[in-house]
Structures are given as C-alpha cells and as structure tokens.
Amino acid sequence: MDLSKRIDRAMTRAIAQAQGTDAPAGSVPGRLAAALNYAVTPGGARIRPTICLSVALACGDDRPALSDSAAIALELIHCASLVHDDLPAFDDADFRRGKPTVHLAFSEPLAVLTGDSLIIAAFDLLARTEAADALRALQLVRLLAHHTGMPHGICAGQGWESEPKVDLRAYHRSKTAALFVAATQMGALAAGHEPEAWGELGGRIGEAFQVADDLRDALYDEGTLGKPAGQDAIHARPSAVDELGVQGAIRRLQDILGGAIASIPSCPGEGQLAQLVRVYAERMTPVAPVRV
C-alpha cells in the first residue's frame, strides 16, 4: 500500500472513532462530529504523517498499527492547531485548504471544540494500543505531548506571538519545527528505535518548511495558497524572506535540506529516506514569484 493510502485509511478510522459512528443515532452531537471531519479534509500533502511513516519504514516498521497511530496522532494535532490558529482571536482567517475555515463553516464555539477534540483524539488513538506495546505507546504519548504543549511544543510557539520580547530561536523551534521533530522521533520510536538520534533530521526538515512557508507567503497569491497570502507582513511576524531576501531564503532552504540528508541516522532504509527528502526539497523550492 502506498503511504498516502495508508494514511487516508488510518485517518478515516480515527475520525470515525471520534465521531462515534458506532454510537446509537442521535446520541452524539452531530455538528461537532461533522466539524471534526471537515477540519481534517481535504488531506493535502499530509506531510507530517508521511515523514513519520517514512522513518518508521526506514527503521523496519515492526509495529505498523502503532506507526499508523503515531502518524495520524501527529496529523490530528496539526489540524487542531490550524483550526485554533484560524480563529478570529488569532489569524482571523476566512479560508483554509481552499474552503471556509471551521469557525466560518460551523461557528466559533464549534471551532474551539473541534480543536480540543482533535487534540484529545490524538492521545486517545495512541492509547488504543495492544497491551504488549504499552510501553512504546506511552513513550509516544510523552513525545507527542512534549512537542505539542508547553513549554517547548507548538502551543509555546504560538504563545511567543503574545510576548513583548521574542526568543526567535525558541519561537521557530517550537512553532514549526516541533511537529517535524515529533514526526521523525515518533516514527523511529514506533518501530522500536531510540528517538533521540532522529531529532536533527526532523528539526532541519521543520526549519526548511518554515523557510519554504515564508517564501510561499511572500511570493504566492491566495488562489495558489488556498489561504490568505502576505500574512507574515500583515501580522509583522518574523520571516526568512524579510531577513534574507527571496534569493537568500532559497539558498538557505537548499543548505538546510542538504544538512537534513547528512543527518539521517544509520538504518536499513537510509538511502530511500534521503531520496524522499530530495523529492520534498524540489517540491518546496518555489519556481517563480507569482504574487499578483
């Protein structure tokens, strides 16, 4: 099965579980249930679960069900963070993935609850592991919490935007890189490998994504992005384009990805993984400025 099919199937199962599709009719709040599915579709690149499963496969993937749970837990958290970040109190975004944001399509209360429910569904998924793999699953819960909450996860990253004085390194590390570090480390751990050695690969991929995102935000229009463009400038957020210019940011992106490939720990699927990063590198590098 190719990775995207594997991810889609596991995501469909996880959302059905959170929606309570096997509960008696009318015993579950239907609008919130619908919002959960709305918030995770269409899937787009599913980049974090793809990285997670790619690392798990490179490490032997001896517990595929657990790898699936790790991958989907990450994506649920990622989607939750998008729903909350789009809220009027944050980015006040109208569109995401080419359709109205959850608070516009449903309501603001349902958007808050959708984010909360997706966060909880992520941990629930990891907890539905067979008793024989309980220790590995519990370590996955801890890794996911570390990279998601306070003091060093994506909540902390978002929190930096409310500080009068920002530690830029901590900000980028937690806001964007954290879930990529989680992706490589959780993939390795799900397959029974020590997660620590995999942190650098995730960190570098995360850094590359931040630079690529800054580039796309600066260069592309809303139609191409599927969400409002130019948000970094509007919200005066730190950006690699602002710091280095467009060409400088593209060079930085290529340097980071070179470092990412060099950092891959020794494992059975090392070569394939390096190839995957190369493919992403090509996809991430903007070909031409198209902002209108």
Place this chain on the structure above:
Amino acid sequence: MDLSKRIDRAMTRAIAQAQGTDAPAGSVPGRLAAALNYAVTPGGARIRPTICLSVALACGDDRPALSDSAAIALELIHCASLVHDDLPAFDDADFRRGKPTVHLAFSEPLAVLTGDSLIIAAFDLLARTEAADALRALQLVRLLAHHTGMPHGICAGQGWESEPKVDLRAYHRSKTAALFVAATQMGALAAGHEPEAWGELGGRIGEAFQVADDLRDALYDEGTLGKPAGQDAIHARPSAVDELGVQGAIRRLQDILGGAIASIPSCPGEGQLAQLVRVYAERMTPVAPVRV
C-alpha cells in the same frame, strides 16, 4: 498527608513542569506560562482529584505517584474546560473563582492556548510514569481521553449546546457527569482495580453536582458564587430547578446521593468512602435561598 495538601503539591509540580521552570531564562513564553498557573489557582474544592484519590485510597493506593498523576490530570482538564467555556464565543464570562477570567486577565489568544496546553499537560503527566507501570498509565490515558473528548466526553457535552435538537441524557452525561465518572474510574484503575464497576458512583456524584450547580445558579448571587449567577436562565440551558422547582431539585439531589453510596463497589475503604459522599452531600445541599 491530608488529601488537599497531596493535591496541592502534585498540582504545583505539574504546573512547574508545564511552565518549564527548569528551562533557561527567556526560553519559554512567559505570559502563557503565567496564564497556566493563573488558570488552576486558587484551587477551590478540587473536587474531582479529591474523589479520584479517595477512590484510589479505598482501593489500596498501591501506586501513589500514579494516583497523583490521575487526580491532577483530571483537574488540569477541568480547568482547561473552564478557561475555554468562559471565552467570549461561549459564556463570555468576566469572573471565575472571584477573579477576572483568563481571556480578560491575559488575552483571548492566550486563553485558547492555556486551555490547549492544560489538556496536553494532563496527558503528559500520565505519560511520565515509570516503565513498570506503563500499561496502567496507558489505560489511564485512554479513560481520560474517553471522558474528555468526542464522542462521549466533556467536549461532546459542550458540543450539544450547538445542536438544534438536544439528547438531554447524553448532554448531562457528557457535560458534567463524564469527569466524575473519570474520577472514580481513574482512581480505581490507578490502584490496580477494574474501573468499570466504579462508573456508577462517579455518574451519580456527577448527576448530584449538576443538580447542586443548577440550584446554586438559581439561588445564589454573584458574590457567593464567585462567577455570574442566573446563567442557566440567561442562556436557556436545561436546569433541574426549571424542571422540578427548588424543593423538588433538593429532594432529587438527596435521592441521587443515597444511590451513590449504595453503588460503592466492595473494597477495603468502602466505609470511609461512603462517609466522604455523605459529607459532600451536606455541603452541596443549599441551606437557604440568598439570591439578591
């Protein structure tokens, strides 16, 4: 050590962990860190962790560190739900526990992030369990997620308030009773007992709290409650007082608590636990209408 001291100590440790008090100065977003502590203090009755630890003790409490984690995880989730429920999009409350709500004292973005971070901290806490108790800890993660998220936890309960047609039984069960069922079941599980048999006790205590809360909302003023009064009528929420009148609701409360005591499963500390429920019953029953 008495229960309230035990809870205070464990809560202080958990919040310090989430605040990153051992991280280098300036490497953690300070306002969000401060908001986490603000949201869980003053502690008030700490009723859910007290019930959790009381059940754990009645069951022998053979893993006190795990019981502490279960108790505090519950309280973190409860506090998170209060912060999110107070948001302008929900109750738009100005006061909670006699002080300004988190979104007023900090900001709306920080209130959303505070709730998110407290939810994650709850799961993180359970995951910081020694390897030998991994299976029990993972089962606690699953129980907590079940009673917190969708389709049957407190998120679902809150979600019912956005439905055109409400299943009242499901609404009350998930909105209020869920965390009480979690409290008794997690207390039993932390001490190595089967959680299922403990669900009824939690459910009945939760039901009693809902009726007591309806009574207090209808009878007391804002100064006594530490939060706005008369909210059920304002928001047209279902209430036992509305359904049964004040005297009827008080009788219902007493019946429920009698049933709660009768439902306590056989265990070493059965008698003490029954006494505890009696004490709560007395405290919960309003003595005189004082709404001004």
